[in-house]
Amino acid sequence: MTWHENLEDFGKKLEPGSTFRFECHPKLTCFGMCCSTEITLTPYDIARMRRHLNIDTGEFLSTYCKVYTDPRTGFPFVVLKHKEDGKCVFLGNHGCSLYESRPSCCRNYPLARVIDDDxxxxxxxxxxxxxxxxxxxxxxxxxxxxxxxxxxxxNGLIPYEKANDLFLDIPFAYQRLSHSVRHDSEVQSMVFEAVFNFDSFFAKYGRFNHVSAPKDDHEMIVLVRSIALNLIKKSARLKLGEQTVNSEIIRDS
Ligand code: SF4
Ligand code: SF4
Known part of the structure; x- marks a missing residue:
């Protein structure tokens, strides 16, 4: 399986130790033109952006994001909405309106970070x-x-890479489920809630298990990973529902 943070076409492979030249600033006539591409978000991106906006994941996802399901793997993914002019919903007159909390793939550009099995x-x-x-x-x-x-x-990517690498265990594990389980709408919905809408997930289920949501964003992803992997492991044999989540999923994580 290959996971990348934005693109289908990766570009030119950079060998270790090689260099590239790139410089971006507001005086360039292209400023903001790149903000019309599709931006895929990781859970850590969402954690940082929703904190910046002082809202929870449910409001962030419904206001600023679109959710898709990968037809090959059945795994959900989240992208930023565009405005009517085709630009990112966060692009303002002076550039990115949440620049300090911009997501991984915006920080990485013009690099594409691709994770693959050896x-x-x-x-x-x-x-x-x-x-x-x-x-x-x-x-x-x-x-x-x-x-x-x-x-x-x-570009401040070190904490993003640490958290995103933890997250990657989730889609890699999900892909190992059988085709019918991966494409079961109930499983997909539960995994989406746990992985991307984690504030709502904890508000709904955490109280049954005395699990409180961590205040630190990295710690949140550590817990999200643990719960999601447990959920994926058990989803192959359990009929999912509130009672299942209450008694089986969170308790063992
Ligand atoms: S990254 Fe965007 S703003 Fe920067 S130079 Fe390229 S197109 Fe222009
Ligand atoms: S999040 Fe910011 S940097 Fe990224 S595409 Fe949107 S406006 Fe541009």
């Missing part, structure tokens, strides 16, 4: 690509040489 071991491979297909992007090839590590650090 055929020779249980490990996963992290591969970076340089996206070059946006001909309007004046930042590509501009400025001084950058390394992948330096670019990721500069």
């Amino acid at each position: 055929d020779n071991s249980d490990k996963r491979l992290t591969i970076y690509y340089l996206q070059q297909e946006a001909t309007y992007c004046e930042g590509l090839g501009r400025g001084s040489d950058r390394t992948v590590g330096g670019y990721c650090e500069m």
